[in-house]
Amino acid sequence: MEGVKIIDSRGAACPGPITDLARAYRNSKVGDVFELWATDKGVRADTQAWATKTGNEITEVKEDPEKIVIRIKINKR
Amino acid sequence: MGSKLSIIVFSGTTDKILSAGVLSQAAAAMGSEVNIFVTFWGLLSFTKGEKKMMLPKEFEHMGQAMMEGMAREHVKPWYEMIKEAKEFGAKVYACSMACGVMGIKREDLDPIVDDMVGAAYFLQQAEGGQTLFI
Numbered sequence: 450m451e452g453v454k455i456i457d458s459r460g461a462a463c464p465g466p467i468t469d470l471a472r473a474y475r476n477s478k479v480g481d482v483f484e485l486w487a488t489d490k491g492v493r494a495d496t497q498a499w500a501t502k503t504g505n506e507i508t509e510v511k512e513d514p515e516k517i518v519i520r521i522k523i524n525k526r
Numbered sequence: 527m528g529s530k531l532s533i534i535v536f537s538g539t540t541d542k543i544l545s546a547g548v549l550s551q552a553a554a555a556m557g558s559e560v561n562i563f564v565t566f567w568g569l570l571s572f573t574k575g576e577k578k579m580m581l582p583k584e585f586e587h588m589g590q591a592m593m594e595g596m597a598r599e600h601v602k603p604w605y606e607m608i609k610e611a612k613e614f615g616a617k618v619y620a621c622s623m624a625c626g627v628m629g630i631k632r633e634d635l636d637p638i639v640d641d642m643v644g645a646a647y648f649l650q651q652a653e654g655g656q657t658l659f660i
Binding site: 460461462463464465467468470471472495498499502503 | 529548551552554555556557599600601602607610613614
């Protein structure tokens with residue numbers, strides 16, 4: 450988990466999680482890894498769209514009863 | 527990158543302005559340039575002072591339930607959404623002609639409004655992107 454930055458957007462409705470991710474992205478550098486935690490059901494598709502648009506990569510998606518966890522690797526600034 | 531969303535906010539009811547807020551915030555978060563052009567009934571919510579909830583007549587009876595649902599789902603007010611979009615560079619313009627018709631002066635506009643402009647300026651800003659009329 451070393452070096453992974455958690456973005457906790459649990460409870461936030463769309464477009465909150467993607468906004469939190471975009472905010473973190475502004476201060477990121479290539480190679481950073483984010484873990485977006487969310488409960489909004491649209492977050493999988495939204496994060497995929499965001500990653501495609503911004504040229505970044507989703508490396509893992511996990512779901513447990515409390516949250517959806519999406520790991521994003523920053524490849525482009 | 528390099529994409530753009532422009533929204534003409536014509537309607538004055540909160541449900542439609544909320545849609546404009548969601549799309550503005552989402553587009554801004556996606557890295558798109560966002561332009562919001564507020565005209566006619568939309569202007570009633572972009573003047574200084576309290577933002578009153580207004581629903582179309584046919585849905586008025588659902589107002590209370592919608593407010594409860596929004597609180598439960600932590601949906602932010604549209605004003606906060608547009609503020610978030612502005613944090614990423616979104617611009618809000620008020621239609622100068624409609625302001626004139628409605629007797630709204632530059633100083634009456636909410637601080638969220640960047641400028642009072644004409645249709646030609648907005649069209650030029652919107653050129654080459656997606657434009658929505660709400």
